[in-house]
Amino acid sequence: MGNRDRALEPMRALALALDRLSAALNSIALWGAVLAVLVMVYAAGWQVIARYLLDAPPVWTEELARRAMVWAGMLGASAAFRAGADPSLFPNMVEIRGKLGLLLALIRAAGVALFAAPVLWFSLYGPNMNMARGFLGRSLDRTAEMIPVLMIWFTAAVPIAFALIVLHMLAGLAMRLTDPENETPKEPS
Secondary structure, X not given: OOHHHHHHHHHHHHHXXXXXXXXXXXXXXXXXXXXXXXXXXXXXXXXXXXXXXXXXXXXXXXXHHHHHHHHHHHHHHHHHHHHOOOOOOOHHHHHOOHHHHHHHHHHHHHHHHHHHHHHHHHHXXXXXXXXXXXXXXXXXXXXXXXXXXXXXXXXXXXXXXXHHHHHHHHHHHHHHHOOHHHHOOOOOO
């Protein structure tokens, strides 16, 4: 074992712990997305049954289906990012090793951070750093139109999904930076 490998051991252990946390939260997000899809399907199904068979459509089913769709989409997007199933201009980039691969991983991480940071920031803070005027703060007092539930239970999907994406990005980057196999360069295909 070389000096470099010994120096990377504590960082690799931290990277593995971060990756395990990312995987565990991803599993919860996947289950949440599946549950949200089921809620959406059952709400829409009940709407159809109540409208066409019972001639008494409930007012809450459409709104519940819409809110469940937001949760399903946001949690599903974070899970897709973790799995590498998100849209990519350069899908073979993750296979490139060596210094070029590390540079590309850092560029991707910077892109994710540049996209996610404003979403997370404005989810918390509004003008003049006022939390009450941030995306979540504005949802604290409002209720949904047809469902007597605070809107924050629905709007929280956005910052939660983006926080998960940032965590997945950090875990993937940490694993990449501490990968002992990364030294073997592989040319782009």
